Amino acid sequence: MEVNVEARRILAVSISKLYASRTQRGGLRLHRSLLLSLVMRSARDIYHSSRESEESTGAHSAPEEPMDTSSSPGEQTRLSEAQHEPQPALNSAELAPEEPDNADDCCDRDTTEDKENLSPVKQSRKRRGKASAAPDFLPSKRARLEPGEERYAAPLGSCRAGAGESLTTLSLNRVIPAF
């Protein structure tokens, strides 16, 4: 359990670092991005494997997200493909109170507030419903826009467009091909 909390926190910290490195002077540093993605991968694997063992009742038949625990490159590609699919409708009422103020809050978060695990909706590999709602450890701030960029209207029903966007743009292996 503790490992899970730790993993979530590390993931949150890593994502903020990836965000920050986009605006770093001198451009994205390949070495740093690689190390960040390695840490994120470990944390993500542990996070998901511990979540799976939590939900061993079988309510969820498949890993809820394309990011499954094995980290072979082929599956990574699927990850990036899956993330391009449009955000499906989300239940805004359930999600809105979830929004954390910052990444640090997630450590204090009780698992009973983890709305994602409450839903018995069958999870598919594609992002859909509550499963594709960004995990609560993602930063609630939206990505800073470059000059000239526009924030496009969020997909219908998605009140967490910002966070969803972040998951879309932050495929672990997408970090590297940016070069």
Added chain:
Amino acid sequence: CAMSYVGGEPVETSDMQWCFSQVKGAIDDDVAEADIISTVEFNHTGKLLATGDKGGRVVIFQQEIENKNQPQFRSEYNVYSTFQSHEPEFDYLKSLEIEEKINKIRWLPQKNAAQFLLSTNDKTIKLWKISERDKRPEGYNLKEEDGCYKDPNTITSLRVPVLIPMDLMVEASPRRVFANAHTYHINSISVNSDNETYLSADDLRINLWHLEITDRSFNIVDIKPANMEELTEVITAAEFHPHQCNTFVYSSSKGTIRLCDMRASALCDKHSKLFEEPEDPSNRSFFSEIISSISDVKFSHNGRYMMTRDYLSVKIWDLNMENRPVETYQVHEYLRSKLCSLYENDCIFDKFECCWNGNDSVVMTGSYNNFFRMFDRGQRRDVTLEASRENSKPMQVLKPRKVCAGGKRKKDEISVDSLDFNKKILHTAWHPQDNIIAVATTNNLYIFQDKVN
């Protein structure tokens, strides 16, 4: 002085007592980012000491002639030349700024009166010539002293201009610019022992240059995968062997070192030797990969060993033994339990350098809280010293410092939680022949000397 045996050869290692000699840089606590020192390097005689900073500036210090009346004061280093090596640039194609920070400086061995050094930022390497001018011509026929041309009608006689002494002027001029050869960020440059070529390494590629030729370079290592999504490691440092001009090594983010022989093939993707130590499974954590990434690799002066620095340790490798290092020194093992916090505050990404002393008997590297560590290989002793303004009285002997990892803190010990992680020593250099060291804190350069007995 004591005698000990390192690698089967007797070397003199003495009870070194390090004393403060000088400190360069602003006393101000408010550090301007441009003044942050990013590289330090002695030249081959040790008479010159170069520093590069984040603002693209190079400052060269020269050791003044020894004061014979006070032999306990080895000579001082004073500013010899200052010049702007690199300027910020903009890559329009990628919409990226190219930082002017000097990543590395390497001196060329001296061939004539002038001194030459290579300095590099993330993308461009420059060869600088530093020359002295202490005479100037006087008595031109056609020009006045101020340079204005004379009215030809006033010239009635002919004379030969003479060279008269003037105040020493040190000029730095860029002689070569080696550009546009690196897609990724340059982390190393290394001059070959043939004195004609040098290598430059970025995250994925190593290029071989001839010092005279700027429009071409040979790619000798390329680890870029066909599919970037399969990238698992990057090159972190590279260096030529000090004597064998066909041999070089490069280190990786996975903690491996590859030795390559350029005679084997044009593209050295296949290594001649692979140095790797199996990971201790009991130390596995989220951050194992980050801390095993090698931040610096340096050959010993005698060319028989190489030293690598990763986040927590310094390792000495015998070039004839690939499966494990011959010596491992823990720099700050007390940080192992703090890796998560060090990840959060970014310190875990700090790239520490390391260096050998002139006879390869002692190695040195930096740490946090402005501490730096020396490991005496022969005597199996290590010491932690601090570079601080408080210990800056002339010839003040540095007192060894100790970090208390846990439990009861003794007097004079400092606890891990009190360490200042903003005060980091990443760059250190050791005089090639003498016991003089240059230690860079964020924006100050400290010079320490071994007390002459």
